[in-house]
Amino acid sequence: QTVVTQEPSFSVSPGGTVTLTCGLSSGSVSTSYYPTWYQQTPGQAPRTLIYSTNTRSSGVPDRFSGSILGNRAALTITGAQADDESDYYCVLYLGSGIWMFGGGTKLTVL
Amino acid sequence: EVQLVESGGGLVKPGGSLTLSCAASGFTFSNEWMSWVRQAPGKGLEWVGLIKRKVDGGTTDYAAPVKGRFTISRDDSKKMLYLHMNSLKTEDTAVYYCKAATPWGQGTLVTVSS
Numbered sequence: 001q002t003v004v005t006q007e008p009s010f011s012v013s014p015g016g017t018v019t020l021t022c023g024l025s026s027g028s029v030s031t032s033y034y035p036t037w038y039q040q041t042p043g044q045a046p047r048t049l050i051y052s053t054n055t056r057s058s059g060v061p062d063r064f065s066g067s068i069l070g071n072r073a074a075l076t077i078t079g080a081q082a083d084d085e086s087d088y089y090c091v092l093y094l095g096s097g098i099w100m101f102g103g104g105t106k107l108t109v110l
Numbered sequence: 111e112v113q114l115v116e117s118g119g120g121l122v123k124p125g126g127s128l129t130l131s132c133a134a135s136g137f138t139f140s141n142e143w144m145s146w147v148r149q150a151p152g153k154g155l156e157w158v159g160l161i162k163r164k165v166d167g168g169t170t171d172y173a174a175p176v177k178g179r180f181t182i183s184r185d186d187s188k189k190m191l192y193l194h195m196n197s198l199k200t201e202d203t204a205v206y207y208c209k210a211a212t213p214w215g216q217g218t219l220v221t222v223s224s
Contacts, residue, residue, distance in 0.1 A: 045214045046147075047214070048209075057212045097160070098171060100173075101154060102154075
């Protein structure tokens with residue numbers, strides 16, 4: 001059973017840079033997995049940040065960027081702001097029509 | 111304005127059935143692959159399934175926990191997406207979101223409890 005892995009939590013200082021990652025329990029993440037990133041604040045619906053590895057969704061500031069780093073997908077936030085404090089989820093396409101979410105990363109800005 | 115509005119959530123007994131609806135506006139619904147994603151209380155996001163656009167065959171795919179119990183359908187003329195849920199279990203309790211490629215709805219809560 002494939003599992004999509006994310007760091008459970010991360011913290012960053014205001015103005016700092018943080019990279020969240022998304023991996024597989026077995027194997028490497030590549031662009032073929034179409035990694036997609038979502039941001040969710042408590043009580044709100046998720047918001048799409050990045051799709052197909054590195055394409056920003058409409059209205060998303062360029063402080064958010066996506067990439068492949070080594071064998072994982074990555075979401076980098078440059079110049080973190082207080083309202084970036086959220087849960088971040090990645091989802092990967094596993095093939096045969098199946099997508100799977102990671103468990104999410106709770107980002108604290110302090 | 112792009113909008114997705116879910117409806118149909120509520121309380122249902124284990125073993126029961128429920129159909130969720132999602133009304134789309136502000137974009138060309140028929141061009142989009144549409145998905146359902148759920149989130150159990152206090153938990154992370156879980157992909158439920160998707161339906162492709164008609165030009166790509168209109169086929170569906172489902173996550174293992176719901177396969178055989180849930181069915182996704184669409185009515186492009188009405189810009190509507192549906193999730194038909196049968197044999198509901200307590201572990202199906204969640205907020206259910208419909209989503210297109212990037213926009214999400216606000217979700218509707220389904221509670222399965224006796």
